[in-house]
Amino acid sequence: MTPRLMEGSEAMAEAMIAAGCRFFAGYPMTPFTEVLEHMARKLPAVGGVCMNAESEIEAVGMAWGAAATGTPAATGSTGQGLSLMQESLAEITLARLPLVVLNMARAQGDYFQATRGGGHGDYRHLVLAPGDVAEAVELVQLAFHLTATWRNPVLVMGDYYLAHTAQSVAVEALDFGPRPEATWALDGSTGGSGHAKLVSFLGSVKQRDDVGYDLSEYYAACAAATQSMIGAVAPLAECFCTDDAEVVVVAFGTPATYVKAAVRALRADGMAVGLVRPVTLFPFPSDIVTAATHNARAVAVYENNQGQMVDDVRLAVLGRAPVHFIGGLSLDSSGFGIAPDLDVSVLRRRIAHVAATTDATVPSAVPGSR
């Protein structure tokens, strides 16, 4: 397939359709809006349905209903809209339904919402955070594979840059292996059989002898399924120049691309710095971070928020090296998280400062930094 110049929103829409998505519902909100626009245009052409829902709550409700029929479905929003969806997302997870959810985020303040789960009850979502458009095309398709395999929603964490940056990509259907047959899916056909299907977050079996649901038994089964998923899904991360790194920076999403440029520039100046970019935010690639920081004298974390992923990095490093937070909420007047901090020279200075304050042998002034 010939590569085509596409902004991330369109590439992600194409990738969803390539992965088999046939139902999409959303409510416009920048930078999610463009994904919805592309789905509205592309999905009917392949026999799918795209709903311009009346609210985010209805968008996730519609996606819930479609998912329950075994139709590969997705919804999404920005973090604010996802806040509205959390009650449903929690129960969809406890109903063990597959669903792909996009968070085209403003800045990176939704890390906790994504990785801890913004809703009630005991559940986890797999969270994938692409670093650029080409990776988003892969991860969006992986998300559909994982959600079908584990019957658990998968969140794809994008951002404003990913949505609006055009990159030359070829969207081809990727084969991640067979997906299990959706024997649980509803189509009405088991009605009147004496064993009509039930899809519920309260329990998976029909009442026969006694009343109601055994919630503790059902929730225990859900927790066991969640643990199986966490144990089986391989955490992913990109490691750049970490083998001999004395200072390792951890960053995710588009900001990691800027950090990578800063690391490359510092390497050119002779500084032993490296980058770990978590690709799965949950499960967090703790082992990869642990290995990559094994020889590091210091670890730095850049996020465009007040410090959220830094907690996971500290858990992975477990006190073997100081972990410095070098990010911070950086917003311009647009409100979309177009961070003034995403400036390679600014990031170089911050990384160099960590190196300088950790070990006096590292030069405190780096040529070219400000």
Added chain:
Amino acid sequence: MTRTTRVDGQIVVRTDHAPTQPAQLVDDFTPALIDVGAHHLCPGCGEPIAMRAVLEAVAELDVARRTIGVFGIGCYTAFSNNLDVEVLQALHGRAPSVATGVKRARPDTVVFTIQGDGDMVNEGLQEVIHTAARGENVTCVMLNNGVFGETGGHMTATTVLGQRTKTSLEGRDPVAHGRPILLASLLAQLDGAAYVARGAVNNAGNVARTKRMLLQALRTQIAAVGFSFVEILTMCPTGWFIETQEAPGYLADNLAAVHSAGVLKDVLGSPPQPGTEEGL
């Protein structure tokens, strides 16, 4: 021997002597599409009667093998794992959007929702309004007893003026609490709504009439001419704080006096004529 007696004008079941014989199951009236006939809802509750009418309508139209019921959260949720039709459990207030997703993904199915007045009119009012306005080919059923029965008798958006609840202790007051929403009347104004009716289950005649409404609502959906809605007034003696036997009369005198029963809209059939059985 009389089983009941009157004490201070109240009808009570006599318990001053043992029954002469143990209880015997004479017949099981459980309809085919309900798995277990026994339920654990309160004595005098109208919801099992309404559920029965819905399931009988599905059976009579011979669509059980393509029907999906979407349940809200309330006392009636006890039936969500007790039916022999496929069931999808939704959140409180959210059944209409979930039903929309089911129907759009599988247009060949027959989709109904079961919600209470608290679920549909309080928590999720915009859902049912938008679903009706879209002309979604689903059938929404609202079991309206004018209280949050499951929480123990609290005021809902359909509680009638003067009705005493745990959160309107001296009766619903228009200044303090606002006025009730007459949902069927509201939905009937929307162009996307093709069938709108309000029935009740407080006597045999009303049960039969309500079932005819449910049949016509499902026929409307199957004909794909738009949104269909049946509001069913149900008894809740526990939430109304009255004797079980008084509940049917209380429904007629209070709820039905405000939420008038009748067919408000029927695009498939002829418009309801005032003064007739189906008309207002």
